[in-house]
Amino acid sequence: MFTLLKIEWLKLRRYKAFWILLILSLGFSSGWNYFLANNIRDNKLNSAAKNPVAQMLPNPYELPGTWQMVCYVNSFFLLTLGILMILLLTNEYNFRTNRQNIIDGLSRIQFAVSKLLVMFLLAILATIVTFITVIFVGRAVSDSSETLWENSHFIGYFFLQSIMYLLVALLISMLVKRSGLAIGLYFFIMVADTILGGVLNKYVHPAGYFLPLEGTDYLTPNPFRKFIPDANRPGDNAMLAFAAAYILLFIFLFINYYRKADLK
């Protein structure tokens, strides 16, 4: 496993697009959270007299809400990370190094596993950055940090969501092989999954909660969603189980494809 990671590192370390997209999605997300958190607090303070309603709404960044808010905001930045994941796999097709790696002695399963390892590492990295952001922003805008760990389960949900977003990116790249098409399809599926989730919830409630991407989106929902409660929302555990099942299925499909397919 270490050898596989070393090989992937050799491919990545001088790849500019990798560093740019990584810094864009991780660095920018932390900055954006910090900016939002401060802005909301300042607005609340300034507008207290003029706008009593705004004063009453809680700052979603205040502890222990920080966990949910940062995870919610950062889930949007998973799209850039997904694009990076798409580039990393479609590059192999574009350069035909998917074949060369096998010719040089990787087994087909090793090739698939090395991409999955990169996927896991990116998800872990995104989760660590999110974790640090929560601690930093939460303390900065809250009056007390007594409730710091109260909602920390959201970080686990976010990790699962990151894996789901990146895994879907890998599956799409595996199927269409070309970067432009894969990125287009990725966005399309994101939108289609959301629309389908809404439609399903309207007619066959609560099936919409169990779609792969929508399911994990619901795990880190918009904090203001709690003001429009859904009595039939399935429990977190049911959604977690579905997400885990999807992830295992997708990993199986990914490895199985490389085990058998003709590499073009």
Added chain:
Amino acid sequence: MQSVLSLNGVTKFYGKIQALNNVSFSVPEGSVFGILGPNGSGKTTLLSIVLDVLKANKGSYTWMGGEDDGEVRKKIGSLLETPNFYHYLSAADNLAITHAISGRGTKEEIDTVLDKVGLLARKKSKFNTYSLGMKQRLAIGAALLGSPKVLVLDEPTNGLDPEGIAEIRELIKNLAKEGNTIIMASHLLDEVEKVCTHVAILKKGTLITTGSVDEVMINEDIVELGSHDKATLLTVLKTMPGYNSIKEELGFIQLTFSLGTANLSEINSYCFKNGIVLNHLRVKRKSLETKFFELTNQN
């Protein structure tokens, strides 16, 4: 002698199109084995299958008598179809990946190999700044890394200039002299004829013939004769017993005999007795090109 590679009934379909039809042959150790065939005859498909890039629909293959588990490919230097490298990395960085995957060579050897293929001065340039010939040289360099005992080269002289072609030819000859096994696909017959010891000829996915170059090429003796008085020579030869056919070609007269029956001394003395002095007499090997067209045009 142990065979390096054995194919057993390998069959491949692309949808309805049959790319390979029940192909079986063995590559002896230490040979320079040429896989010949016109464009689209299945040469690259065949090499792709034995390198595990494509999956055969039927049949099997073994490397050094064993199943292919990836480990065996690490010891084979291969160039398949096109030079496949990371465009944004330099030649040296790309070979570092080849080294990391295959374990062939050392980090120091990367420079040696780049020098061998004439890219040392450009080792820090990115792959996408290379010309077609330079890319091909890098691919050959990658295959040579760590001096593997077995090389698989698919159209190795693709994109090279005449000087480059001659260099590669020399390189292959030297590697063969050192006892390495080289499996080479080509449609350039001239190239194969100059370096190969064994051949397999494919046509539309079917193996037409295989064996040592001598076996495949020579199935009759061709004797070429010349004299100042060609007309008389022709008349005299027509009275001579023992040959199968006679024809004029390129200013000489060609006689064919069943394999191993031509005797130059007897022919010479027969002509001399009949008042003809020969100024040209030799046994000629059929050119691979002629043989190739013969083989691929029948059936």
